[in-house]
Amino acid sequence: MKYHLVTLGCQMNHADAERVQAVMAKLGYGVTDKEEEADVIGIIACSVRQKAIDKVYSKISKWNKWKNKKNLVTFVSGCILPDDQQKFLKLFDLVFDMKELSSFPIMLSQYGVTTPVSNTPRVHDADMEEVARPASVAEKLNLAGARPVSKVAAPPQTWEVEPVYNSSFEAFIPIQNGCNKFCTFCAVPYTRGREVSRPSADILEEARNLIEKGYKSITLLGQNVNSYGLDKKGEEISFAALLDRLGGMADASGQDVWIYYTSPHPRDMTRDVIEAMARHRSLAKQVHLPVQSGDDKVLIRMNRKHSMARYREVVGWIHDLLPTATLFTDVIVGFTGETDEQFEKTRAAMREFKYNMAYIAMYSPRPGAASFAWQDDIPHTVKKERYAQLTEDLEKEAIVHTKKMKDQMIRILVRGKDRKDGYLSGHTEGKIVVRFASDDESLIGTFVDVKIESVRPFSVEGELVTEKVAI
Amino acid sequence: MTAGLPFLFVASGTGISPFHSFVKQYEGLDYQVLHGVRLAEESYEREEYESGRYIACTSQDEKGDFHGRVTDYLIANPVNSDTLCYLCGNCDMIHDVFDILEKQGVKSENILTEVYF
Numbered sequence: 001m002k003y004h005l006v007t008l009g010c011q012m013n014h015a016d017a018e019r020v021q022a023v024m025a026k027l028g029y030g031v032t033d034k035e036e037e038a039d040v041i042g043i044i045a046c047s048v049r050q051k052a053i054d055k056v057y058s059k060i061s062k063w064n065k066w067k068n069k070k071n072l073v074t075f076v077s078g079c080i081l082p083d084d085q086q087k088f089l090k091l092f093d094l095v096f097d098m099k100e101l102s103s104f105p106i107m108l109s110q111y112g113v114t115t116p117v118s119n120t121p122r123v124h125d126a127d128m129e130e131v132a133r134p135a136s137v138a139e140k141l142n143l144a145g146a147r148p149v150s151k152v153a154a155p156p157q158t159w160e161v162e163p164v165y166n167s168s169f170e171a172f173i174p175i176q177n178g179c180n181k182f183c184t185f186c187a188v189p190y191t192r193g194r195e196v197s198r199p200s201a202d203i204l205e206e207a208r209n210l211i212e213k214g215y216k217s218i219t220l221l222g223q224n225v226n227s228y229g230l231d232k233k234g235e236e237i238s239f240a241a242l243l244d245r246l247g248g249m250a251d252a253s254g255q256d257v258w259i260y261y262t263s264p265h266p267r268d269m270t271r272d273v274i275e276a277m278a279r280h281r282s283l284a285k286q287v288h289l290p291v292q293s294g295d296d297k298v299l300i301r302m303n304r305k306h307s308m309a310r311y312r313e314v315v316g317w318i319h320d321l322l323p324t325a326t327l328f329t330d331v332i333v334g335f336t337g338e339t340d341e342q343f344e345k346t347r348a349a350m351r352e353f354k355y356n357m358a359y360i361a362m363y364s365p366r367p368g369a370a371s372f373a374w375q376d377d378i379p380h381t382v383k384k385e386r387y388a389q390l391t392e393d394l395e396k397e398a399i400v401h402t403k404k405m406k407d408q409m410i411r412i413l414v415r416g417k418d419r420k421d422g423y424l425s426g427h428t429e430g431k432i433v434v435r436f437a438s439d440d441e442s443l444i445g446t447f448v449d450v451k452i453e454s455v456r457p458f459s460v461e462g463e464l465v466t467e468k469v470a471i
Numbered sequence: 472m473t474a475g476l477p478f479l480f481v482a483s484g485t486g487i488s489p490f491h492s493f494v495k496q497y498e499g500l501d502y503q504v505l506h507g508v509r510l511a512e513e514s515y516e517r518e519e520y521e522s523g524r525y526i527a528c529t530s531q532d533e534k535g536d537f538h539g540r541v542t543d544y545l546i547a548n549p550v551n552s553d554t555l556c557y558l559c560g561n562c563d564m565i566h567d568v569f570d571i572l573e574k575q576g577v578k579s580e581n582i583l584t585e586v587y588f
């Protein structure tokens with residue numbers, strides 16, 4: 001029997017999807033990328049973006065039509081607003097919160113689905129639950145003095161299910177779920193709920209396993225990683241201490257790995273996080289620090305809870321302690337009420353912080369977010385002009401960085417075939433895209449050295465010099 | 472906690488809700504609460520605060536402690552520049568109060584905001 005899974009939205013949803021895949025595999029299902037072949041079709045949805053939610057509705061209406069001709073079970077989970085959840089209940093066979101993933105096998109069996117595993121003689125709920133139970137957790141290990149986690153039973157979380165990793169060299173580790181920040185443009189606090197931190201010992205165990213298996217790139221995921229541990233009220237280590245332990249363990253492992261994290265928050269970022277990054281070679285020198293706007297008044301309206309002075313202070317630490325680090329950011333242009341002068345301040349921020357990369361978005365109100373109730377008063381044409389202007393500003397700054405790479409020998413992690421025929425591509429430690437001529441797919445997932453010959457603002461091209469090096 | 476420094480809490484409507492647990496948590500705080508409401512009957516959290524520390528600024532009746540908006544009150548009663556200010560509630564109110572406080576010499580890092588609506 002086969003299942004097909006559609007994943008929409010951010011990396012957090014993709015990490016959740018890897019855990020759903022693990023449950024399906026343990027239930028005996030094979031995966032198919034052809035939805036027509038599947039007996040069970042699921043979707044990891046994202047209510048945060050309108051386009052993604054529209055896609056869910058279009059997919060389910062198609063799948064429901066197929067039910068006239070074949071037996072098909074559909075399910076939906078992920079980041080879902082209560083309104084959408086109510087509608088999904090009428091459209092999907094199973095709707096569940098990611099926190100209920102460990103009960104998913106029972107839901108499937110109670111729905112009357114004979115799973116490949118349940119076809120074997122003994123089928124009891126306890127067995128089904130076993131399928132989705134964590135294989136191993138922190139209590140087995142006494143990791144680097146990790147403190148015990150809360151004595152109060154915490155609600156179950158997706159990370160309690162061991163994932164099936166979709167890549168053999170890069171992996172995402174959820175360290176925290178939910179967000180307490182309530183930025184006015186964002187629905188995440190309403191879809192994922194309040195911040196819950198994963199026990200540090202479990203994170204260290206998952207990272208240790210990945211490093212032992214030879215994973216080269218590991219990204220710690222959370223909506224606001226800097227507030228990691230705070231929900232445990234003194235019974236969990238801080239994010240800086242977590243990074244320090246991970247960095248120490250990875251450095252000592254003798255393996256080559258770059259460890260990243262996303263996303264930090266300028267208000268909660270602390271200097272000791274940057275100090276930890278500076279201390280350990282395995283902690284990749286790349287920081288993605290969302291600025292969203294360069295104007296204090298817009299930041300207030302966005303409820304970002306920090307000023308530009310605070311942002312400047314954090315970037316100052318990065319420049320002082322990590323002089324080789326690349327700096328990425330997120331920006332929203334055309335947020336409700338953004339004046340020309342306020343937009344000019346965002347342009348000034350682009351020049352001041354000299355980003356290597358920025359993910360620029362034109363504001364669009366998201367159902368469920370506080371700003372959805374406000375008039376979206378910046379015309380689309382103005383948003384487009386601001387978007388184009390800021391992209392041009394970014395390119396001017398980014399190319400200053402990539403020009404410095406010209407003629408240099410740069411170490412990269414090869415990630416796959418490039419869109420350009422006969423080329424492979426990967427990224428540097430600072431996540432700058434590098435492509436080089438080669439069709440040797442055995443290089444994918446290894447570190448190589450490339451001599452850079454030509455540069456563009458956000459990517460560079462060069463010649464492969466040394467294969468399969470150590471970092 | 473920045474001991475001894477004066478605190479100013481400015482709220483509009485339901486933006487008042489975070490403040491009373493804050494003052495309960497830190498006993499002996501030197502604080503003033505400005506609550507912007509339309510009518511005096513909407514100043515429903517008055518009893519949560521010590522007498523004299525809560526000022527209802529009513530814009531549509533004269534039964535509050537001050538007739539006018541919180542911004543009018545602040546212009547008539549400037550704060551010390553070392554005041555730690557927390558603003559919570561409507562975004563336009565927060566923007567206006569932010570400007571007034573900055574003009575009165577309060578540093579932006581001492582003005583914390585929470586936009587509710």
Ligand code: SF4
Pocket residue numbers: 179180181182183186187188189223224265
């Ligand atoms: S910090 Fe803001 S933008 Fe990020 S998830 Fe939380 S509410 Fe959304």
